[in-house]
Amino acid sequence: MSKKIMIVDDNEFMVEVMTHILLNKGYDVIALYDGDEVINQIKTDTPDLVILDMRLPNADGRDICKAIKLNNATKDLRVIMCTGNEDFRLSMNQQGSPDDVLHKPFDVDSLVNMVAVQLAA
Numbered sequence: 001m002s003k004k005i006m007i008v009d010d011n012e013f014m015v016e017v018m019t020h021i022l023l024n025k026g027y028d029v030i031a032l033y034d035g036d037e038v039i040n041q042i043k044t045d046t047p048d049l050v051i052l053d054m055r056l057p058n059a060d061g062r063d064i065c066k067a068i069k070l071n072n073a074t075k076d077l078r079v080i081m082c083t084g085n086e087d088f089r090l091s092m093n094q095q096g097s098p099d100d101v102l103h104k105p106f107d108v109d110s111l112v113n114m115v116a117v118q119l120a121a
Helices: 012-024 038-045 060-069 086-091 108-120
Strands: 004-008 028-032 048-051 078-083 100-103
Touching: 004 012, 004 038, 012 028, 012 108, 028 038, 038 048, 038 060, 048 060, 048 108, 060 078, 078 108, 100 108
Parallel strands: 004 028, 004 048, 048 078, 078 100
Antiparallel strands: none
16 A cells, blocks of 8 residues: 655645656655645545645644644654745754755655655654
8 A cells, every 4th residue: 555645735836746756656645735624634534744835825834733743643643844944944853843844946856765764764
């Protein structure tokens, strides 16, 4: 059974690119375009990994990540935060922080390798 990855980003092109790359690597992909329903979709779809944009309509990706990581039911779900903010890595050791950060713009190998590492963890 292939691993399921949830991509949450309001940039449709970014979602399309990541979806194409990950589908070609054999992963199942769930795409969301805003932060409103992420927690409910996680309960419904049970992804193995969430790639979460930091800035979303109606939500802050950091708050969603914190909600995932501080909930006993989802605390072990791997989360990669996707951001163009170079200073974000400085906050990685805080409670509720993501498992890794993918900086935009990124190359295909960076995305594929980071996903593989997080799914193997």
